[in-house]
Structures are given as C-alpha cells and as structure tokens.
Amino acid sequence: MLKKDQIEAFFARLAAANPEPKAELNYINPYTLLVAVALSAQATDVSVNKATEPLFKVADTPEKMVKLGEAKLKGYIKTIGLFNTKAKNVIRLSEMLIEKYGGKVPEDRDALQELPGVGRKTANVVLNIAFGHPTIAVDTHLFRVCNRTGLAPGKTPLAVELALEKKVPVKYRRHAHHWLILHGRYICKARKPDCSICVVREICQFKGKTLIEG
Known part of the structure; x- marks a missing residue:
C-alpha cells in the first residue's frame, strides 16, 4: 500500500x-452526458459515441427523447449491448426528469441513483463532469x-x-x-x-x- x-x-x-x-464519451449537456454514461455500461465509449452522434442531433433533452419514443430510440442504439433494456431505461429516466425535476438533471447522487439504469458509478461520473464535484467513479x-x-x-x-x-x-x-x-x-x-x-x-x-x- x-x-x-x-x-x-x-x-x-x-x-x-x-x-x-477529458471524458472520452461525447455529450452536449448534463442530460446527454447522463444518457451516454448509462448507455456505456458493458460497452465501449467508441461504440456509444457512434450511436449517440446521430441520436443527440434529434434528442438532446428529456422532452425530445420521450417524443422520439422507445421504438425509434432502439433504432439509434441497436449496435450497443443490452440496447433493449437501455432504451427502456432512457425513456423512463427521461420521463422522471420531466415529472420530478422540470427536465433538469439533479445535482445530487441519491436523486440520480433513483433514475432507471443509473447506479453509483454513473451518478459519480455525471456529478464530476457535468457539475464539477470531486466524485470518483x-x-x-x-x-x-x-x-x-x-x-x-x-x-x-x-x-x-x-x-x-x-x-x-x-x-x-x-x-x-x-x-x-x-x-x-x-x-x-x-x-x-x-x-x-x-x-x-x-x-x-x-x-x-x-x-x-x-
């Protein structure tokens, strides 16, 4: 030691x-960072970036993602492992962000971990990169x-x-x-x-x- x-x-x-x-996942704002990190579980950053580049051009907010819908979202992320479950989680976490936080990503680890598909590691990444917290993922x-x-x-x-x-x-x-x-x-x-x-x-x-x- x-x-x-x-x-x-x-x-x-x-x-x-x-x-x-710098983080190797591409993102536009705290929301797209959250989505990218959630999608990166058991997948490479390179594969996630390839999928999210066109995705984030049409859905870079929770409202746009919910409007896009689960079926169309799957079309964008089908090259990423576990895409069916991840699509379901992304839509649901987007709905929760709208319902509970006015479409904003909360700057709180416990609140983030309540979102579908978001564990401690993902929450720590978002807090660190999006909000400057000294968290360690x-x-x-x-x-x-x-x-x-x-x-x-x-x-x-x-x-x-x-x-x-x-x-x-x-x-x-x-x-x-x-x-x-x-x-x-x-x-x-x-x-x-x-x-x-x-x-x-x-x-x-x-x-x-x-x-x-x-």
Whole structure:
C-alpha cells in the first residue's frame, strides 16, 4: 500500500503528463452526458459515441427523447449491448426528469441513483463532469489500477472509492478518476501493462511489472 508522500507523487506525475484530462464519451449537456454514461455500461465509449452522434442531433433533452419514443430510440442504439433494456431505461429516466425535476438533471447522487439504469458509478461520473464535484467513479480500469499499484486496494468498487476519497490529496480530486481510468485503459492494461512507458512505475507496488528496457 502506498504511503502519503508516494500518493502525492503518484498524482503529481499523472497531472504533469495530462493536466486537463477529458471524458472520452461525447455529450452536449448534463442530460446527454447522463444518457451516454448509462448507455456505456458493458460497452465501449467508441461504440456509444457512434450511436449517440446521430441520436443527440434529434434528442438532446428529456422532452425530445420521450417524443422520439422507445421504438425509434432502439433504432439509434441497436449496435450497443443490452440496447433493449437501455432504451427502456432512457425513456423512463427521461420521463422522471420531466415529472420530478422540470427536465433538469439533479445535482445530487441519491436523486440520480433513483433514475432507471443509473447506479453509483454513473451518478459519480455525471456529478464530476457535468457539475464539477470531486466524485470518483470506479470502473474496471480504475479498480485494477488501484489494486495493482497499491494506491487504494479494495475488494469492491465501493471500498476502492471510499479509500480514494480518504487518500487522494484535495488538489487532485477533481480529475483523479479521469487520470486513473485513462491510465488503466491505455497504460496499466489488464493483460499486459506497458510498464516501460508508465510515469508512475517507480512508485507502483505491482510485483509483476513488465521488464523495462534500456
């Protein structure tokens, strides 16, 4: 497990390498972000972006999405896994946003989690990206990085999230989950991490590091 000074150095290096990390899901406003994240469950950001580019041109508000209807929505997202269930959830969450929040996305985790198809991870992503909250969304990449490196080991995503909330220095919390997700997606990959180009390799506690050439 990394010590306090190591954690500071860990994030300082990630921040230096990518000062302003960006989400890879395309969106227009908080509502389209919510829909995109909900659609991304068990799907790649690339596949979601391909589907939502034409979708968001015709439905970028809850009202427009409800008017579009479940059947037509399925036509836009049929290339995404679990599209039948996701279409049903998107229509219902859109209706709930209209009924309970005047068509606005609530800036509250509990309220977001009451929406169909929205779990804690999705709620945290929306709060972070749309509203600037220092929330941490733990996906498979982030979970792997935190356990592999010794940054915030935990047996469940929630355990890792809560550990990070205690350990991440305040100045890094706004972008922490972006840095860790991107690091896991492109560097600290599941099968074979690219340790030779990793900016935190000297800090990382992973015993199975790939050989560093040169």
